[in-house]
Amino acid sequence: MPKSLPKFSLLFLLVLTITYFVHSTLISTATLENQTNILNFSYIFNGIYTLCLVIAIILLLKKLKDQIGFIFLAGSFLKIGLFLAFTKFNSLEIDKSVFLDFFIPYLVSLVLEVLFVSKILNNIK
Template sequence: MGKKLFYFLSLFILVIVISYFTHLGILNALFPTKNLSIVNISYIFNTAFTLLFTALIIVLSKKYKDQLGFIFMAGSLIKIGTFLALNKLNNLEMSKNVFLDFFIAYVICLIFEVYYVSKILNTIK
């Protein structure tokens, strides 16, 4: 499991860094005066949550193998809810553009979460 986890972390960090700089490059080219703080917050939040959540899934995979799918769905719901709550507490406006900036990072992280959790579920007997 350690080798697979290292592979997951390496690939995840590489893809998230590339997508972050690509996202910033596109936004800077199209909207040079746009405030990019929400993009930074979004990538940091989604990356940290994905790393913590994946570690939690690994820890819980042995003991709660029958409930792992439900834990995964609850974690995804908690991630969106937490991000929206943080935005509301910080009085950040949730326009379509702000949500899109969050959603791009969210989808990239979600793809990795789904892939890795499905690999864990396939190995559990």
């Protein structure tokens, strides 16, 4: 495990938490409806999944060095599929009005995943 994993985890959780509070504040001031179920679920799901995906990539790095890009890509597709499945099982509605409630934490998580994984891959010899 790289020494930078705790640093990434702390930075990732800090950025995701700040984004959550800004996002939820904007939603509560902009609308009268207080539908935070999908928002809370989206941030928690993306946070946990991103940390698990990064740890899995680190664990598989030495054995499957040439396939890490495909594993990362498959993990990203799986994230969307699992999110939609969990929302369906938990009776959470996904429509145009809550698209940003999913997309913002997904985008923040994806950007930080890409930056960290690319940094790891650049350090491999």
